[in-house]
Amino acid sequence: MAAPLLKVTDLKKSYGAIQAVGGVSFEVMPGEIFGVIGPNGSGKTTMFNSVLGQITPDAGRIELNGRNITGLSPLQLNQRGVGRTFQTLQVFGKMTVRDNLIVAAQEHQGTMFSRMFAPGDSGLGQKADELIDLFRIRHVADKKAGELSYGQQKLVDIAMAFMSEPDLVLLDEPCAGVNPSLVGGISTLLKQLNQKGKTGGKVSSFVVIEHNMDFVMDLCHRILVMVEGQVMAIGTPAEIRANKQVLDAYLGS
């Protein structure tokens, strides 16, 4: 069995008397799409933000490709190949869609000093065009991101996370607020990006938090169910669907 891409061991985080995450462990394999589900307040986002350096965990260890990344800042994590999206829209509204994509990867080109003299698109125009075509946002590529519809902005938001070709992308509710017809589109896109990662040099692996069960069951290879800060189950979609405990606690009948 290959070494895990992401390894989280006994992660803990409390806020005052409330333990948001109480000893969570899991592994994400290279090329895997790993889902995280659980009721509101189950600690998914706290776990996510700990992995992403947004908050510092109280205890536990997080490894990326066997190297300890616990407590690194979001900046350092990005530099080590971790991309992310946020639960709410986080595009740069006053920049064009193309510039949003370019700014999402420009800091991976050259040094800070050399970027002072680099062309405006940092030589990333072609890469941006590839993602613009893949995400089918060509018709709005030169519009300001803030002028687009919610769904279009969501696509830009997700595309930005892939511009720098990260090893691992963490997606926080990619379908939140998106109309049902686009949910299928996002699922297809993520599958394509996952496949592309396998054929290209870099491996695209994802961790996805999502409430939309159809989406998660269809997209993910394995799923982690969190309840009250604890891991209730980890398994394939079929295993999770058949898990009586999960059905009782979360999925319902």
Next chain:
Amino acid sequence: MKTAHKLGALAILVLLLAAPPLLKSYGVYLFTTWLIFIIATMGLNLTVGYAGQKSLGHAAFFGLGAYTVAILLQHGVSFWIGLPTAMALCFVIGILLGFPALRVQAIYLAFATLGFNTAVWLVMRNEEWLTGGTFGINGITRPSLFGTSLDGALPYYYFVLVIALVLAGLLWGLLRSPWGKAFTALRDNPIRAESLGINIQRYTLLAFAIGAVYAGIAGALFGSLVQFIEPAPFTVGASIMMYLMVVVGGPGYFFGPVLGSAVGVLLPEWLRFAQAWYLFVFGALVVLLMLWLPDGLLSIPDRLKARRQAREASAARAASAAAAEQAAQKGEGQ
């Protein structure tokens, strides 16, 4: 550059090149002051307008530039050594002032920078051995360039104009480079920017430092223009005025400072007829402007464009609705 931008830039350039020889010496003095404030507010526009760091301490750097050159001149050091010294000093202190911005934002940052401005002003006023205190520093000579004296009002004006154009060109280049995007990303959403690998600490500090260098150069030129400096032009009030110039012109618009400085420097002269009412008229104009154009004067074209697009979109909707109705009627007729 869009055609409208090019035409606007050309018109301003022609005005700046051709107008001063036609003016009396006070007019030339005003135009020089205008240019100096354009340089200072270009820097502040980078810090505030592009990078989104609310700084109310810009006049302190303006003063640091003026005093550094003046004090060095007193000790026999040439303007041409004083200027880079002032720039370096402003850069370093600009970085230091950037540190509070890594912890606090918005109004809290404004207060922190305001405190800094007051501290610098107090040094200027109280440390007589260095700054001459409230008596200031007299007899600041104007520099000469390759043996050509810049003492005359017009030669000095064109000298300042060349420096302003060079600094504008450098800023234009910087904003078109990846740095420009990084600054905008930092302003619009620092958390997202950091998650995309943008080193927000470094860019924040540099936004302050580069803005401070522009203020320092402007201050050095100001000292040589008025040839006598004292603490009064470098108070918190002056910082607020500079901030106002950026906001009135249009923060984040490249030519905003040109217009904003005109409002801050030239408009008061035109409003002289109002005499005692001048400040009232000026204040009222600013209030009205903020109500109608919170993004500054240069946001007018964008607003018109947005309005036209909205009109076109609603016209298109009406047309398609009419077409659909027609088609439906045709269908009924058959």
